[in-house]
Amino acid sequence: MKKIYAKPEYCMACRLCEIACFVKHSKSKKIIKAFREERGEFQARIIVEQSGPVSFALQCRHCEDAGCIEACLTGAMTRNPDGAVVCDENKCVGCWSCIMVCPYGVINHDRRRKKIAAKCDLCPDKNTPACVEACPNEALVYE
Amino acid sequence: MNKKIKNRRHKSLKHSGGGRIGKPGESSVKYLIVGAGPAAIAAIEAIRKRDKRGAITIVSSEKEVFYSRPLISYLLADDIGEENLFYRGEDFISANAPLRIIAGAPASSINPRDKTAAIAYGRVLKWEKLIIASGGVPIVPPAILGAKNLRTFTTIEDARRLDADIKSGAKRAVVVGGGFIGLKCAEALVKRGVSVTLVELAMHVLPSLLDDVSAGIFQKNLERHGVSVRTLSSVEKIYDGGKKLKLSGGEVIETDIIISAVGVRPNVSFLEGSLIRMGKGVIVGDDMRSSADGVFAAGDAADVPEFFSGARRAVPIWPVARQTGAIAGENAAGGAARAAGALTMNSIEVFGLAVISAGSVNPSPDSGTAFLDGAAVETADGLADLPDGTPRYKKLVFDGGGRLAGFIMLGDVERAGIYTELIKNRASVAAFKRDLAGDSFGFICVGEENWKKRIMPLEV
Ligand SMILES: Cc1cc2nc3c(=O)[nH]c(=O)nc-3n(C[C@H](O)[C@H](O)[C@H](O)COP(=O)(O)OP(=O)(O)OC[C@H]3O[C@@H](n4cnc5c(N)ncnc54)[C@H](O)[C@@H]3O)c2cc1C
Numbered sequence: 001m002k003k004i005y006a007k008p009e010y011c012m013a014c015r016l017c018e019i020a021c022f023v024k025h026s027k028s029k030k031i032i033k034a035f036r037e038e039r040g041e042f043q044a045r046i047i048v049e050q051s052g053p054v055s056f057a058l059q060c061r062h063c064e065d066a067g068c069i070e071a072c073l074t075g076a077m078t079r080n081p082d083g084a085v086v087c088d089e090n091k092c093v094g095c096w097s098c099i100m101v102c103p104y105g106v107i108n109h110d111r112r113r114k115k116i117a118a119k120c121d122l123c124p125d126k127n128t129p130a131c132v133e134a135c136p137n138e139a140l141v142y143e
Numbered sequence: 144m145n146k147k148i149k150n151r152r153h154k155s156l157k158h159s160g161g162g163r164i165g166k167p168g169e170s171s172v173k174y175l176i177v178g179a180g181p182a183a184i185a186a187i188e189a190i191r192k193r194d195k196r197g198a199i200t201i202v203s204s205e206k207e208v209f210y211s212r213p214l215i216s217y218l219l220a221d222d223i224g225e226e227n228l229f230y231r232g233e234d235f236i237s238a239n240a241p242l243r244i245i246a247g248a249p250a251s252s253i254n255p256r257d258k259t260a261a262i263a264y265g266r267v268l269k270w271e272k273l274i275i276a277s278g279g280v281p282i283v284p285p286a287i288l289g290a291k292n293l294r295t296f297t298t299i300e301d302a303r304r305l306d307a308d309i310k311s312g313a314k315r316a317v318v319v320g321g322g323f324i325g326l327k328c329a330e331a332l333v334k335r336g337v338s339v340t341l342v343e344l345a346m347h348v349l350p351s352l353l354d355d356v357s358a359g360i361f362q363k364n365l366e367r368h369g370v371s372v373r374t375l376s377s378v379e380k381i382y383d384g385g386k387k388l389k390l391s392g393g394e395v396i397e398t399d400i401i402i403s404a405v406g407v408r409p410n411v412s413f414l415e416g417s418l419i420r421m422g423k424g425v426i427v428g429d430d431m432r433s434s435a436d437g438v439f440a441a442g443d444a445a446d447v448p449e450f451f452s453g454a455r456r457a458v459p460i461w462p463v464a465r466q467t468g469a470i471a472g473e474n475a476a477g478g479a480a481r482a483a484g485a486l487t488m489n490s491i492e493v494f495g496l497a498v499i500s501a502g503s504v505n506p507s508p509d510s511g512t513a514f515l516d517g518a519a520v521e522t523a524d525g526l527a528d529l530p531d532g533t534p535r536y537k538k539l540v541f542d543g544g545g546r547l548a549g550f551i552m553l554g555d556v557e558r559a560g561i562y563t564e565l566i567k568n569r570a571s572v573a574a575f576k577r578d579l580a581g582d583s584f585g586f587i588c589v590g591e592e593n594w595k596k597r598i599m600p601l602e603v
Pocket of ligand 1: 177179180182204205208209213248249297443444462
């Protein structure tokens with residue numbers, strides 16, 4: 001299974017990946033509209049981690065031994081046939097058990113329709129995930 | 144409440160034994176599982192990873208199988224319908240064939256020597272491996288026992304009954320017990336227009352999850368939403384068949400219904416006389432084997448090794464049910480898996496206020512908690528409101544070895560799992576304690592040697 005990896009030595013913490021992810025998962029898919037109308041209701045599913053001069057972008061690792069799937073009270077969090085860990089928005093009730101156990105802290109809230117957990121879905125309708133595409137310095141790779 | 148589930152229920156009932164398992168000794172299965180909750184489901188999934196063909200039979204006292212208990216409060220609140228209550232759907236049964244479900248038929252006794260189980264209607268099943276995943280039953284304090292309007296809140300049937308109470312005019316409820324079941328029940332009742340009094344024996348609600356400060360905030364939020372909270376209180380006496388009750392402080396409350404939510408205990412009465420070694424539940428090792436050959440136990444029914452002390456006790460939470468169920472299943476199918484100690488952790492949101500708590504959150508030098516090693520405990524607290532006015536609180540508890548032993552996050556729970564993982568790893572975090580406690584803590588705080596291998600591409 002292809003995953004997104006980070007290369008901290010190339011990351012400039014420009015956060016364009018966060019913006020691309022946010023826009024990709026917005027309703028309008030338009031940057032200005034998305035920020036004006038949906039900001040606060042949900043967040044990017046990628047986080048730029050920074051400590052002094054070191055930085056990297058982090059999103060769901062689609063763990064083989066995924067604690068979020070085990071902790072999920074509803075069965076919303078599952079592994080799809082190609083290996084990605086995905087959250088079924090219809091089943092999720094927002095109990096945050098997945099947030100309680102995700103070792104990377106990369107599951108957050110989405111309050112747009114009802115309160116549910118949101119995480120990287122590897123942009124299933126794109127060949128290359130939006131964050132990887134947006135990175136100007138190839139600090140994110142999809143391989 | 145939604146009635147759509149009727150169909151599904153009948154469909155799953157079709158899988159019940161019918162007449163095929165009739166006479167004693169006639170039927171024999173490789174795996175018999177008592178229960179159809181998350182521990183049982185995890186066991187089935189684990190068995191099938193190793194053994195694609197061995198026949199599995201499930202017996203369940205409830206008619207509905209594979210549903211999620213925590214969702215009954217969402218059902219009662221009308222947030223979801225019965226069709227959304229199921230943790231696994233119909234396809235689960237065919238995907239794990241040969242899997243037979245005998246629903247609505249409780250196991251009544253077990254004989255580990257003959258390897259048989261008696262179930263309802265005088266049927267007897269022979270098994271090679273038995274997994275006890277019968278969950279818990281609600282505890283009812285003696286003072287309210289016998290009340291005509293007494294309810295509990297752990298099953299789909301309990302939720303239907305409360306729904307019926309409300310539909311036939313119940314306006315007032317007393318919830319006895321301020322643990323997470325009591326609180327989720329109170330929230331659902333309030334959403335349905337019922338006025339609720341919550342009675343809690345301890346100093347504050349969620350006594351094992353929260354400390355004084357966070358519980359104070361939590362309680363204020365409950366009261367803001369109309370719940371009357373009575374702490375350091377218990378029900379002393381009931382009158383009029385439960386229509387009136389007297390609290391320990393002398394207060395008399397009138398009510399239409401009483402809900403007992405003081406906790407659950409392992410549901411193992413059917414094991415009496417089986418000679419399987421019992422504490423409060425079935426005592427198992429980290430391989431989920433009981434004292435009897437071929438008999439395993441998991442989930443709320445088992446006394447499992449606890450995370451810090453290794454002592455056997457019930458840790459009745461969902462993730463532990465899944466984890467121990469998977470180990471029981473794998474080992475029943477010939478594996479040699481061992482579970483890490485069961486770590487207490489909870490995530491709960493009531494009236495929009497979320498809290499996540501894990502590990503030891505109320506340490507005291509005399510708490511006798513084994514991991515403290517007599518050393519001083521440091522905490523890092525923070526209290527500040529979020530921009531939208533939601534109160535926020537964070538507490539980290541470190542043990543004498545500089546290891547994270549517990550935490551509470553209230554209001555803002557994002558990234559809580561980073562802490563949970565640090566507790567599980569038992570590594571010293573002394574070097575980055577301050578970063579961890581800070582507001583902008585993140586995965587990068589766990590140290591380069593830890594994050595590097597998890598995020599970077601493998602070089603060839
Ligand atoms: C309202 C509520 C909210 C909760 N919220 C949370 C939460 O937020 N987070 C969390 O971690 N945990 C929560 N829990 C606890 C969690 O649901 C349990 O820890 C979990 O369901 C235990 O799983 P189990 O498989 O061991 O048992 P159960 O889910 O209790 O399943 C037991 C099964 O055994 C069957 N059974 C019982 N006796 C017999 C018998 N004699 N013969 C045959 N079958 C039998 C039952 O019908 C059932 O199918 C909540 C529980 C409740 C009731």
